Amino acid sequence: MNAAVDSTLKLLIVDDSTLIRRRVERSQRFDRLRLVGSAADGVEALALFSRTDPDVVTMDLTMPQMDGIECIRRMVALKPSVRILVISALADKATAIEAMASGANGFLNKPFTERQLNEALAELLR
């Protein structure tokens, strides 16, 4: 007898904006992802990360308590295989390079359309 296999990936959403968290939750790619938590700052995100062991994280950068870059570094140190999509308004190249060097796998600038979000998530899950 075959046991059912859960092929979905666990998703953690990190953003201090509830609107952005809800937009990511509504994403069309969500059928491949299973939401395991949402956090509004880096400290809360790290606590949830340890508790829920996500495979995929969407990460804001400008947040109270601990910024996204530091949070990415700590998450990657805990789980190198985690896939992280940065979703940020910070639009300079240096920040994108720093985020990727810290361990992020993708970068999506705010504001974004539904299509851009879906494409960024699809690229991350490829």
Next chain:
Amino acid sequence: MLHERELKVFVEGTTRFFEVAAQQPASIGSPYLMEEPLALHEYSGLIEVSGRREGVVCFTAPKTMLAVMLMKMHETDFGHETMRDLVGEVANTISGNARRDFGNEFRISPPRVLWGDTPPIDPRPGARTFVIPIHWRSHSAKLVVALC
């Protein structure tokens, strides 16, 4: 001091936000120098700027406009906390996008939100404070930019 040509960065950022996030372009009025206290709308999102430039970016809008923006963003919650979230996110996005031109030494704070009967804001001492009028559908809002 903020120069007129630098204002273009914020005008373009505002235009982009409405076009992409609210799915309908805004019409931007002629920016003007703020010389007297300015009355704020019901909700305002403020970003403190530090680093190579110092100052503040403030997006202020009436509740009715924010409600329509939320509808266009497929939101179903039009409560106070969502309105607060939206003005903060608009101010954050426009300020963060400005780093494309100003670079990463243009540091921005997380948004601080004001609402209700708030006193008018004064021109920032030592900075040229500009007001950028925003017209979207039948609504009007303002972006205030004061940078030294």
